[in-house]
Amino acid sequence: MEERKLDAQESIELITRMIRNTRRRLEHNAGRPFLVWGYTTVAISLFNYLMRINGADPEWSLSWFLIPALGVVLMRLFPAKKSTEPRTEIDRIVNALWLVCSLALIPIFVICLFHGWLYRTSLFMMIALTMAIGTAATGLIVRSKVYAVSGLLGMALSTLFAFNDFAMKSRFASQAVPGQEGFVALHNEILIFAAIFVVMMIIPGHIINYQNRRETK
Template identity: 30%
Template sequence: MYNKKLDKTMEDRKLNEKESLELITQMIRNTRRNLDAGSGNMFLLWGYVCVLLTLVVWAGVGLTQNSAWMWGFWGIPVVGYLLSYIFVRRKDKPVSLYIDKVLNELWQFMGIVCLAVALMAAYFHAFEVILPLCAILLSLGSIFTGVLIRYTRFSGLSSMGVLLGLRMLFEVWDKSSFLQILPEFVLVVILAMIIPGHILNYKAKKENKNKSK
């Protein structure tokens, strides 16, 4: 009699463990869908804003030799937050899960740190370190996102972004031309934000399509 009760208890425990794993898997799947917002995907939005404004600054400085174009980088947070606000208002708000909240707080923290880096660098007149440090922070944020939602491709691509960011940092310390790190920053954003954003879109649409069948 005791053995039967023990077996039943163990079966219930296994079932609970199985249900817990299924629940975690479902939460991760839902978080992937929540990250996908079609044209409003935050990875793509911020990625393309960073790339386009960096290219504008690069072209402006290269063609005019006027460093005033560097102020264009302050357009990244302004345009990025404005477009984010517009897209979030237009989009139906999904059910927020614990992992969603963690990711949201993670990227808010990364944004605050990037802004703090920019302000401190401006205060100490060390403008050249802003892009390398922000490149590293963006890549780390993408790596953590990939770990949380179990997308290994994120880690691989974003790890390359970290390495490129470190290379940029060494280049500015070596007194290399600041213009030379601009295309490298664009490449980091493509690896850490744009490609992962398109992966999220593709995966989320595929999962939604399978779910509707």
């Protein structure tokens, strides 16, 4: 039996329905991953900041690897509730987008490592910018204001790394080796990194959870 071809109006309605279903399914569970990854990233960032300003050994920097480890464990401990919305082609596109963003972190880390930038602004900036691009693109694809706005804010805030780097170079340009004040200021990029994830994930996560609770009631 030959399938009937959709006309232009029907095609638009089908695409719109797919986008709406994907947005509802994503926002139904989005608060959980946003909060899990947001709080985990901020907690490990603040831990590293405190370790550095107190002169901890460089080995403590390996604690950054706790972010993916803890994130995966917490996601397993608090599984998502099954959504009644069916999966669509838009879901595949969004999943592919986040797969690419996640894989992009590997060359970013390797490049920074071999160029001696592992603990400098470049790594934090590129990770924050990549995650912000993925969040903003997801919001624009599924037409979610929460995703789009939080992602765009994250992209805008990533420019703070450049301003901080410029301020540091101007402030301590005359010092061959920065003093204690200089070393503390050098770690401000960690606070910027944490602040971006607060704006980009934690606050939107609570907003989405509030919206979902209100809709449920």
